[in-house]
Amino acid sequence: MATTPRGGGTAQRPNGASQNKICQFKLVLLGESAVGKSSLVLRFVKGQFHEYQESTIGAAFLTQTLCIDDTAVKFEIWDTAGQERYHSLAPMYYRGAQAAIVVYDIQNQDSFQRAKTWVKELQRQASPNIVIALAGNKADLSNSRVVEYEEAKQYAEENGLLFMETSAKTAMNVNDIFLAIAKKLPKNDGAGNQGSGQGRRLAEVEQNRQTNNCCK
Amino acid sequence: MSPCVTKVNSNLAAVTFFAKTHAGDVCGSNGLPLTPNSIAILGRAQYLKTIEHPNLCEYLDIIRGKHERTIIVSEYAGAPLDEKIKICNDVKTILRIFYQVAEGLNEINDHGFACHNLEPSNILLDSQNNVKLFNYGLFYMTKQGEYVSFPIGNIRYLPPERLLGSQNNIKSDVWSLGMIIAELFLECQFWSSLKISNIIRKILSLSNVSKVFEKIAREHNCFEKYDNLNSDVRELIERCLSTSISSRPMPNDIINNKLFQENIETYAYKAPPKPEQLLLRCPLKQVYYLWQLAGGDVQTELKKEGLIRSEAPILSMPKIVCLNGKIGGSKRSQSHLADNRIVILRLNNLVERLRKVPSMAYFPLIHSPKFAVHYGAGMEQLPLVIRERDTEYQFYRVMLFSRMLKGYPFTRDMIIKEAQIDIPPLLRGAVWACLLDVIEDGSYERIDKVTPTSTDRQIEVDIPRCHQYDELLSSPEGHRKLKRLLKAWVASHPQYVYWQGLDSLTAPFLYLNFNNEERAFLSLYKFIPKYLHWFFLKDNSAVIKEYLCKFSQLTAYHEPVLAKHLNSISFIPELFAIPWFLTMFSHVFPLHKIIHLWDKLMLGDNSYPLFIGISVLKQLKSTLMSSGFNECILLFSDLPDIVMETCVVESQKMYSVTPKSICYRKNVLHEVDPGEFDISDISLSELQGEVSPRISANDLIDLIFNGKDAVVILDLRGSLEFSRMRVAGSINIPFTTVLLGDTRLESLGVPNLESILADKIVVIVSVVHENAVLFSKFLIDCGVSRVCVLHQGFNILHAVVPSVLVST
Numbered sequence A: 001m002a003t004t005p006r007g008g009g010t011a012q013r014p015n016g017a018s019q020n021k022i023c024q025f026k027l028v029l030l031g032e033s034a035v036g037k038s039s040l041v042l043r044f045v046k047g048q049f050h051e052y053q054e055s056t057i058g059a060a061f062l063t064q065t066l067c068i069d070d071t072a073v074k075f076e077i078w079d080t081a082g083q084e085r086y087h088s089l090a091p092m093y094y095r096g097a098q099a100a101i102v103v104y105d106i107q108n109q110d111s112f113q114r115a116k117t118w119v120k121e122l123q124r125q126a127s128p129n130i131v132i133a134l135a136g137n138k139a140d141l142s143n144s145r146v147v148e149y150e151e152a153k154q155y156a157e158e159n160g161l162l163f164m165e166t167s168a169k170t171a172m173n174v175n176d177i178f179l180a181i182a183k184k185l186p187k188n189d190g191a192g193n194q195g196s197g198q199g200r201r202l203a204e205v206e207q208n209r210q211t212n213n214c215c216k
Numbered sequence B: 001m002s003p004c005v006t007k008v009n010s011n012l013a014a015v016t017f018f019a020k021t022h023a024g025d026v027c028g029s030n031g032l033p034l035t036p037n038s039i040a041i042l043g044r045a046q047y048l049k050t051i052e053h054p055n056l057c058e059y060l061d062i063i064r065g066k067h068e069r070t071i072i073v074s075e076y077a078g079a080p081l082d083e084k085i086k087i088c089n090d091v092k093t094i095l096r097i098f099y100q101v102a103e104g105l106n107e108i109n110d111h112g113f114a115c116h117n118l119e120p121s122n123i124l125l126d127s128q129n130n131v132k133l134f135n136y137g138l139f140y141m142t143k144q145g146e147y148v149s150f151p152i153g154n155i156r157y158l159p160p161e162r163l164l165g166s167q168n169n170i171k172s173d174v175w176s177l178g179m180i181i182a183e184l185f186l187e188c189q190f191w192s193s194l195k196i197s198n199i200i201r202k203i204l205s206l207s208n209v210s211k212v213f214e215k216i217a218r219e220h221n222c223f224e225k226y227d228n229l230n231s232d233v234r235e236l237i238e239r240c241l242s243t244s245i246s247s248r249p250m251p252n253d254i255i256n257n258k259l260f261q262e263n264i265e266t267y268a269y270k271a272p273p274k275p276e277q278l279l280l281r282c283p284l285k286q287v288y289y290l291w292q293l294a295g296g297d298v299q300t301e302l303k304k305e306g307l308i309r310s311e312a313p314i315l316s317m318p319k320i321v322c323l324n325g326k327i328g329g330s331k332r333s334q335s336h337l338a339d340n341r342i343v344i345l346r347l348n349n350l351v352e353r354l355r356k357v358p359s360m361a362y363f364p365l366i367h368s369p370k371f372a373v374h375y376g377a378g379m380e381q382l383p384l385v386i387r388e389r390d391t392e393y394q395f396y397r398v399m400l401f402s403r404m405l406k407g408y409p410f411t412r413d414m415i416i417k418e419a420q421i422d423i424p425p426l427l428r429g430a431v432w433a434c435l436l437d438v439i440e441d442g443s444y445e446r447i448d449k450v451t452p453t454s455t456d457r458q459i460e461v462d463i464p465r466c467h468q469y470d471e472l473l474s475s476p477e478g479h480r481k482l483k484r485l486l487k488a489w490v491a492s493h494p495q496y497v498y499w500q501g502l503d504s505l506t507a508p509f510l511y512l513n514f515n516n517e518e519r520a521f522l523s524l525y526k527f528i529p530k531y532l533h534w535f536f537l538k539d540n541s542a543v544i545k546e547y548l549c550k551f552s553q554l555t556a557y558h559e560p561v562l563a564k565h566l567n568s569i570s571f572i573p574e575l576f577a578i579p580w581f582l583t584m585f586s587h588v589f590p591l592h593k594i595i596h597l598w599d600k601l602m603l604g605d606n607s608y609p610l611f612i613g614i615s616v617l618k619q620l621k622s623t624l625m626s627s628g629f630n631e632c633i634l635l636f637s638d639l640p641d642i643v644m645e646t647c648v649v650e651s652q653k654m655y656s657v658t659p660k661s662i663c664y665r666k667n668v669l670h671e672v673d674p675g676e677f678d679i680s681d682i683s684l685s686e687l688q689g690e691v692s693p694r695i696s697a698n699d700l701i702d703l704i705f706n707g708k709d710a711v712v713i714l715d716l717r718g719s720l721e722f723s724r725m726r727v728a729g730s731i732n733i734p735f736t737t738v739l740l741g742d743t744r745l746e747s748l749g750v751p752n753l754e755s756i757l758a759d760k761i762v763v764i765v766s767v768v769h770e771n772a773v774l775f776s777k778f779l780i781d782c783g784v785s786r787v788c789v790l791h792q793g794f795n796i797l798h799a800v801v802p803s804v805l806v807s808t
């Protein structure tokens, strides 16, 4: 195995606790290129930050497990490529996803607009119950902020999104945003298994893998 | 003054200094750490390596040490003027120095920068009293001194305007030259006993003097000597020392002065006799490269001479650290002070290592088979890493390839043949360009690389993420170059667009041709149509889908068991292989691995990368076979150590035993039109429906006649038709008798089938294509390798002449 992320294969258990429930969720990161999607994932999964984080081509996959009360929530994370041209690949990753983090860079107005477009697309085409979080990343650079916190907050509220400003660099709110998503996801049997399942080969493939089955 | 530490017959030397450190952990406006100044210097200084001029020492290398230490390796030919001053007392010699320094400055000026570091210790004189300027690029490489904390240039020779902060004017160097020549003529060093502050005062006080030379001569009681000088000479020096910059001559004006031109032979550069040591006749870059291979290490040499001193780390601990990150109280370490000593790099080891090399080897006669001696023969068997580090072997390779490169493009075939053995790292950039059919023609210069375009933002965010562990690529100069290359590529391909990943693809070419952007560009320009035809179309999905589908087919062909497993866990190439192929692995491997991979890739055709992909899978086979989807995809999100040499060997093996038509793709640059017996035009949906590749009739026939039993033909037609007409030696398995659900070879009822099929190319022949496809899937499920389906089925064979069919 290459890198087994902290808690990668099996869920972490609090000291001595006996068999917990394990839920698996598919989560996708979307957003303009260079807003810090890969950096957020890297921070969440490995606790690291690379200044020269490589750009993402296609998509990358990582997993990480969080514990909430007696439930281990395992995220299967698809980190996608941000360049608009890779857009056509995106449905392959968000179909059947139970959660999405749409990321923008607080220093870049265009990336915020792009985030809104992603939200619309998800609302239209992803699973109807998908939990969407909006992350205003690079909050450590608030000196050069152009997207106001309030503006984004209001937009998030209007659209029923979770919202946080994050910084992959300082780790601010990184775990928190994943935790907030984990809390919001349904953890009862059979929940979150309403992937669109329409026609697409890949989408079907995803379902065959049964990653959507929560709490096996 | 720079005392020479060691004196042997070597013309390689090193100097070292420290770049300015950035205070604390300050970040740039993007929140990311600032590029260390030593890296910025490293990037800028690369350009100096391209300067070749008889009056300038050649720059050879720039090395970064610890704590922002920067080491410059350069030619050092002869002895410095300040040591030879005694013998430079005749007018002829002095004028010769005057003239040749001006030649050197003129060249520097032509390259668009200024020296600002001219002083006697940086003027070297060889046995013929030819001048070579040394360390003339310090001001340039440090970006006008911005990257270092010490002042550049010896105060004594600086003109007033430099002391007042003006810079970048070659005429300031002309003043320095005037001062040096004035000292030589007056045979004294000016203001030798004065403190620096007083010297500065003296120079500034010259600002409103009209005849500086005369004034200085009087001041030093040398007016008589001044007065006795030839008036033309006196006047020229006086002009060089004019305080008004505009009345100073340009270096070129000095060169063209009739004083010199009337007697040019006396003053012009005279090539010294060729050194007896053949090694020393080789280009210095080669000598330096071999010197390193022979164990030479610049840092060790500097340590030996005490220029790099290691101190107990505790001594450099700060006494106070403020909360804002400022540190204080630590004594400035002595070892961090500028030290202008010059360390000669001794060649003894190298000479010893190459002692047994016959003289003939220096002059490979590539066109005279009669004399052809294959030096280094037998070493091909050694692992590549050993060959690349062997001094003698690299010597032979470098000599041979340099000779062949001179004859390019006429020697292209020869270069290809030799490159199949290996490519000497020193010449890799040039050799790749030959393999890619690059002809440098100045076209790069004419491409618009500046006009803003809509892709600029993407390029700008990608460059700082592209192979930034590499010093060159992470330097500001590297960023600028990569940007120019990418913009040039986009500008010259209106039919294509910038896809993220093109940056990674360009990086190896830039890395190898850092000082030859045109070659880097043309290499990329040729590389893409050869291996990535149509990949950079705005809508490339059909192209990529076809590619990935072919990849799956070839995986099934060579690794059926693995393919079956991956298929069963839905581990499809779309999820992991796009970055592999779109960037020809340059996004997934570090540069040192890519280079060895591409050495071989360049020798193969557009199908070669597919085999690289398979050999990567193969290397991870045991892990993949025992893993589920998540583990597999995680494995590829962070590609573990792939042994490149194994990967290369494996891919070459597969590449060479796979019939060409098996790799057929529609979306490649087809140079010849397909014939009746070739494969042409398979639609994407057809392709996606087939697990096994097709083989062309041409390739099948070739296998039958020349394949030495490499092929087994399984004929799916009914037994009656089979008995009437068939390929000799083929096996009849009527499709109607096959139980597709029972995936065991035994179920086919052919005795010993498994051993018959082993190590063979298994060609399925049928009249109903769908049956052949189903049967190929059946065979793969049974674990049979090298299964393919005859394109156009049995009937195409009727048309083949001479016939391959037999009848009863």
Ligand SMILES: Nc1nc2c(ncn2[C@@H]2O[C@H](COP(=O)(O)OP(=O)(O)OP(=O)(O)O)[C@@H](O)[C@H]2O)c(=O)[nH]1
Residues within 6 Å of the ligand: A031, A032, A033, A034, A035, A036, A037, A038, A039, A040, A050, A051, A052, A053, A054, A055, A056, A057, A080, A081, A082, A083, A137, A138, A139, A140, A141, A166, A167, A168, A169, A170, B030, B031, B032, B464, B465
């Ligand atoms: N200062 C600061 N820089 C960040 C932060 N997150 C990411 N970066 C930097 O922003 C750049 C882009 O980050 P990535 O994580 O590669 O961005 P991405 O969204 O994955 O980009 P694509 O893969 O191109 O879609 C990198 O240089 C990161 O180091 C942050 O929170 N603060």
Ligand SMILES: [Mg+2]
Residues within 6 Å of the ligand: A037, A038, A039, A054, A055, A056, A079, A080, A081, A082
């Ligand atoms: Mg990314």
